[in-house]
Amino acid sequence: MRKKIHPKNYRPVVFKDINNEKILICRSTVETKDSIQINGLDYPLYKMEVSSFSHPFFTGEKRFLGKTGPAERFKKKYEKYNNINKKK
Known part of the structure; x- marks a missing residue:
C-alpha cells in the first residue's frame, strides 16, 4: 500500500438526522x-x-410535497390559450 495518502483526521463522528x-x-x-x-x-x-x-x-411512506411536475405547470400556464381556441 502507498504511504502518506490517507487523511490524518479519520475519527468517529456522530451523524444526526435533524428530522427525527x-x-x-x-x-x-x-x-x-x-x-x-x-x-x-x-x-x-x-x-x-x-x-x-x-x-x-x-x-x-409516501409523501405529497405539493410540487407539480413540468408537464402540469405547462398545462396550467397555457390552459387559458386553449380555452380561447375552443370558443371560436
Whole structure:
C-alpha cells in the first residue's frame, strides 16, 4: 500500500438526522463545527437533513410535497390559450 495518502483526521463522528433526532456513529473525515456528548464521550457532530432514517425510499411512506411536475405547470400556464381556441 502507498504511504502518506490517507487523511490524518479519520475519527468517529456522530451523524444526526435533524428530522427525527436519530443518530449514527461511524468513522469519517467530515469537517464539523459542533460536538455532542454520548455516554460520557465527546464526538464531533454532523447534522443531516435527510438520511435513511427519514428518506421516504427507506421508510416506505409516501409523501405529497405539493410540487407539480413540468408537464402540469405547462398545462396550467397555457390552459387559458386553449380555452380561447375552443370558443371560436
